[in-house]
Amino acid sequence: MRWFVLKILFVCWLGSTILPGLAQAQPTEYSPDKTLLEIEILLPQGPGDPLLAQKWRQEFERIGEAVRIRQPLADEKVAISEKPRGPFRVVKVTGAINRDGVLIFPGKTFKPGQSEQMKMWLTEIKTYGAQGSPQGQPRYGLTEPQFKTLFEQLTPPVADPLKGLSIAAAIEKIPLPAALSLNYHSTAAALQQSAGQTKLEDEVQGLSTGTALAYVLSQQGLAFRPLRTPTGQIQLLIQPLADVPDAWPVGWPVDETRPRNEIVPGLFKTVDTGVQTAPLSIVLDAIEDRTGVRLLVDLRASLAKQLDPRQTTVSYPKKYTAWSLIVSSVVVNAHLTMTYRQDEAGTGFVWITPFAHYVPPAVKSKPN
Incomplete structure (x- = not known):
């Protein structure tokens, strides 16, 4: 999406x-020693290996966690939830064993013998609660x-x-x-x-x-x-x-089907004008003043590719045209590219960055 x-x-x-x-206002702080785990493991429905429960009970004993292993109720699924209980946070972890003996939790699976990996994950749950660590999510x-x-x-x-x-x-x-x-x-x-x-x-x-x-x-x-x-x-x-x-x-990507004149209307006004030779930064500032649209240049990334919009001069012939065409032309001539974006409030602006594959002449000329 x-x-x-x-x-x-x-x-x-x-x-x-x-x-x-x-x-x-600080939320209640739940350190690992104030977090209680309630772990329930659901057995496979129907006939299965009677030793599965015993094997996994031993795995939990190895890591020092109490567990309840039982038959599932109708439509019961794996889940993680939490709720306060006095000064403690109770995190209920419901997993399920499949017919291959793999233990399944929401977003995690463990095979017999992976008790240390499971212990690390449960420690993470004790630290962060039911949401788990934000890393990689x-x-x-x-x-x-x-x-x-x-x-x-x-x-x-x-x-x-x-x-x-x-x-x-x-x-x-x-x-x-x-x-x-x-x-x-x-x-x-x-x-x-x-x-x-x-x-x-x-x-x-x-x-x-x-x-x-x-x-x-x-x-x-x-x-x-x-x-x-x-x-x-x-x-x-x-x-x-x-x-x-x-x-x-x-900024965030805009809807590709949305007309650009709705996103940055000021850039789509037509004018009879041109640009005499001048530094790109000055030209962009002038267009920004006349259109009311922010034109943000990634100066740091540009300088890294030896492209300085304060020094690079551009021009555009005098004609009846839209500001957007002028911006596009002078930006491209400076080895940059423009993208329409919008901020969190939906305000459109232009994000100007170097061409991804542009290589500075000094770099090109270096011997291999």
């Missing part, structure tokens, strides 16, 4: 530095309601102009809700320290909090992702961009 659909449906460890924002390991809430929290627009500020100052001015804390991972310390020297080259005023934050961080080589802690609290963790394959994106 495309992310734009999510928007329609929704409308829709940690480092030492925490940026401004009051902490949300879709939607950052959040439930649909949790993701919906987070998405909506990152929807309000940036009110202040941020262009020209240092990356550090720009981040502080992005209006994160009080319920979310922003934390730097220890691996991001060096980039965090230098964020006071790097200036933000493009304006993000008017774009939503999530997209603006993702863009500003990316220009410092950083990214953020939601982190569900063992207590169930959602925090935003900042790491080096290269270390976060599932980073919160700079």
Whole structure:
């Protein structure tokens, strides 16, 4: 399902530095020693190997976990759920043994002899509860309601102009809700320290909090992702961009069937104009002022490929045409590419990045 659909449906460890924002009301903290496991294993229906129950009971005894092994009730399925019981959290884990002797849990299977792997998984359940560790799960390991809430929290627009500020100052001015804390991972310390020297080259005023934050961080080589802690609290963790394959994106894909003049209407106004030879960044700034559409350049990625929009000059012949055609032409001539995207609030903008396969001349000329 495309992310734009999510928007329609929704409308829709940690480092030492925490940026401004009051902490949300803390959920009850359940440490592993305050988590009780109730494990039930369902036997195969019908005739089966009578030794299966004995084999798996021995596996659970080996890892020190109590288990109840029984015949299933009608339509009973494997499941994991949790509920509070006084100061404790009770996690009920229901698994099933198939006719091959494999133990099946939601999203996990274990064969006889894999008691250590099962022990590690149950330890994870004790730590994180019924949702398990968020690592490797879709939607950052959040439930649909949790993701919906987070998405909506990152929807309000940036009110202040941020262009020209240092990356550090720009981040502080992005209006994160009080319920979310922003934390730097220890691996991001060096980039965090230098964020006071790097200036933000493009304006993000008017774009939503999530997209603006993702863009500003990316220009410092950083990214953020939601982190569900063992207590169930959602925090935003900042790491080096290269270390976060599932980073919160700079905007979301738009519906390919949706007319572009509905997404970025200002770019589809026709004008009788042209562009005299000028640096690409100046041209884009002028078009942005006239159309009201944000044109975000991934400057850091461009400079990595020796493409500097502040130095690369472009032009466009004077004619009666749409702003979108002018932008497309000057961007392509600078060895860049443009993509229409939308922020969490559905506001369209243009994301400009280097051609994926562009190789700088200096690199091409190097001998093998």
